[in-house]
Amino acid sequence: MTTFVSRSEWGARxxxxxxxxxxxxxGGVTVHYVDTGNVARQNHEECVGQVRSIQDYHMDGKEWSDIAYTYLVCIHDHIFEGRGTGVRTAANGTSSGNQNWYAVCGLVGGADPVSDQLVTAYQAAIARLRGAGGAAEGINGHRDHLATSCPGDRLYGFVQDDSLDPRNAAVPPWPGVYLSYPPITRHRSVATWQRRMRELGWSLTVDGAYGPSSKSACTAFQRDRGLGVDGIVGQNTWDACWA
Ligand SMILES: [Zn+2]
Ligand SMILES: [Zn+2]
Incomplete structure (x- = not known):
């Protein structure tokens, strides 16, 4: 399960x-890497320092207003919140790139392998940017906006063969949208969740609208699985449906 690390959790300035x-x-989501060499940290504790130093470099070295990326993802299946959803980026190199595309930076260099966990984190990040962030379905690399090596040939191969698309994930990543009632939540992820609940044997209608019957099935499911019982499908409840 992908772990989301908010700005306050990583100590953002x-x-x-x-x-x-x-x-x-x-547009959609543009994929970046950090550098041409080996930069992935084997110990996840060090990833947090890596994100902070990227923010320092962007704010002090480049004199930008903030870390340039929307999100950063590491090889340990974590998403670090950068500028976040709904905020213009500074990473994509052109004004149309920054206007129409979010930016997600993998904490890897061109010489680092692309691990399965990094792919999973990218899929989860892109699912959130589509669900909560309103991104279109495009996925490209920094080099598609202008001449640059970024995101490296290895990671760019995963862009080109659609491996980073959340629709190709083994388990559907949480879309960053809370399914709750009232009022009725209408989002395409509602039907995905309802279909899964039916597969698990819960009785509810697959109608794409999260209303009273969805909420009561959710509440019963949460009680059954020992989750916090609030009748809202957030990441924990969503993930538990596919665990
Ligand atoms: Zn880049
Ligand atoms: Zn990490």
Missing amino acids: ARRNVSYNITPQH
Whole structure:
């Protein structure tokens, strides 16, 4: 299960300013890497320091307002929140790139292998950017915006063969949208969850609308699995349906 690390959890500095001028429904998600060499940290504890130093470099070295990326993902299946959803990025190298595309940086260099856990983290990050962030279904590499080695030939191969698309995930990643009632939640992930609940033997209608019967099935499921009982499908309840 992918772990999401919020800005406060990794100790992000306050951003200097923010622009909400982004239209990711016209583009999607652009994939980045850190460098050409070996930069992946074997010990996950060190990934946090790596994210902080990237933010320092972007704010102090480049004099940008904040870390440039929307999210960063590591080889231990963690997503670090960068600028976050709904915020314009500074990473994609062109104004149309920053206007229409989110930016997700893998904490790897071109000489690092692309692990299964990194692929899973990318799928989960992209699922959130589509679900909670309104991104269109495009996935490309930094080099598709301008001449650069980024994201390296290895990672770019995973872009080109659609491996990072959450639709190709073994288990559907949580889309970053809370399914709750009231009011009725309508999102395409509702039907995915309802279908799965039926497979697990719970009785509810697959209608794409999370209303009273979905909520009561969710509450019973949460009680059955020893989860916090709130009748809301967040990441823990979603993941438990596929565990
Ligand atoms: Zn890049
Ligand atoms: Zn890590």
